[in-house]
Amino acid sequence: MDRYQAMATFIRVVDTGSFSAAARQLGVGQPAVSKSIAQLEAHLQVSLLIRSTHGLTPTEAGQNFYERARNAIQEADEAELAAKGARAGLSGRLRVSAATTFARLHIIPELPRFLAEHPQLTVEIILDDRMIDLVAEGVDVSLRMGTLADSTAVARKIATGGRSVLATPTYLTSAGVLRSPADLAQHEAIIYSQLPSVWSFLRDGAAVSVSVSGRLRVSAAEGLRAAVLADMGLTIASDWMFAPELENGAVVRVLEAWSLPSIDLWAVFPAGRMMTAKARQFADFVESVMKAPAPQSCIKEKRVQVS
Template sequence: MDKLKAMATFVRIVDAGSLSAAAGASGQSAASVVRSLAALEKHLGVRLLNRSTRRLALTDEGAEFLAWSRRILAEFDEIEHSFDARRHSPGGLLRLTAPVEFGRRHVAPLVNAFLAQHPAMRVELILLDRMVDLLEEGLDLAVRIGQLPDSSMVAVPLGRTRHVVCASPDYLRAGRQLPHPSALREHDCIVFAQQGGEWHFIDGGAALTVPVPARLGTNQVQAASLACVQGLGIARLLHYQVAAELADGRLVRLLREFEPPELPVQLVYPHSRLLSSRVRLFIDWMAERLRIPDPGS
């Protein structure tokens, strides 16, 4: 039994003064109204209305339940109107996490623009280069780069990127050649800690893993890309992290034919969570405006 609907039907019967009038006012059949009242009385275990051929009269329990029903229905109506207003002008707190460098470059500027346009919204942006459990951490959304191992997550595509190997023109002018990934063992390499000391490639359709000697190891993307630009060695980073340097010639892309497949960039949220209007609004905002540099083929 739909208790809220039965409650509303009961109030309508009392206000209309008869079962047939209540049926006409609600667009239901008289039989449907009778069944609804009977089911409600059976559920509550009391008689709400004394019925005769001429009139309806509230019992004591009916009068008590009527007052309670009016209050509950009014409160529900108020909440419904409040949520409807939020759908048109969402407010409240949205908690979001993203990888540090991607968040700094691409997410933070959009968050700022989003907040400027939606003054009732608040955002907590947490930049981390580690995977976090959204439910445990109380987070609404996460930006994730790569395939999702967790099937309980819903993913909204934002774009794609890929790992690229690069070096500065100065480093390459010193006569250093890199015809194959295996030759990396003979080079100075700049290792971003998140990727570890083994770099992954595709060689003739087969996976190839190459242990690389780290002349510099760092947990910061900016430190790795700067060292690479300054000619300290070869780096392997995500394309968006060095897109500007590749575009203006400060870095040269190497080993393109050995690059592994592109990686999806996605907004994810738990499958079990019903999306609030503010989360849906932000997802649509990001998907429409985010522009990730094309990593090419």
């Protein structure tokens, strides 16, 4: 029995709550996972898991072993990387989750550079605009935007960007000019269902909130982009979401005299795990990408416990 591999397999089973989910993440068959856990229990002469119709949960001994094994493997990985030196690069698999549009526009085009620096590393990116369970999905680091509500996760703020009311020149030509937030009532708003339909503005210390409406509501940022670019209306979005179009003039900002709350980009790490070198270096890489010149970006770094 490869004790190190057996420990890693057991950790994955506890994290996912099932043999089948662990097998999928490890890229092996479920029988191989079951055999590995059985050999580990035989070696330790103790039951590590309680099997029921509701799934798998660790026994008291299993929970103690899980916590120590997890720390031991993470320490071993860090020690190996330190011994090899920074030039050796990262290896193994890195699982990242990110919003689809943000990753497509800002991260994936830059990945060749990161992968060239780490030829032994495999990166798997889960593209989903929704918040996912990082532990259950085996994610090492997640890129999330906005306010974080997960009180158990550890997050690092890596960028702050601007938000604007955006539309195409063609739409504005037909729909008319906006001079104040009150004019939004006369316009067709494209609503992003993951955000409130009340838009708040600030000017000279005065706050104004406007309830917008429109005939189109979309659940993903890609749909929001497509609708705006089809001249269907205006929307409120991060400047990151329309970066290429803002640069080439296909989309323009309106109501620029009125400011909107900025948006934060976070690197979020799974609760209860030590931050791995792979996750930390990927967060550093994303931060370097977001430091590229952008008129509405203000880059910050801060380690926080999310509240």
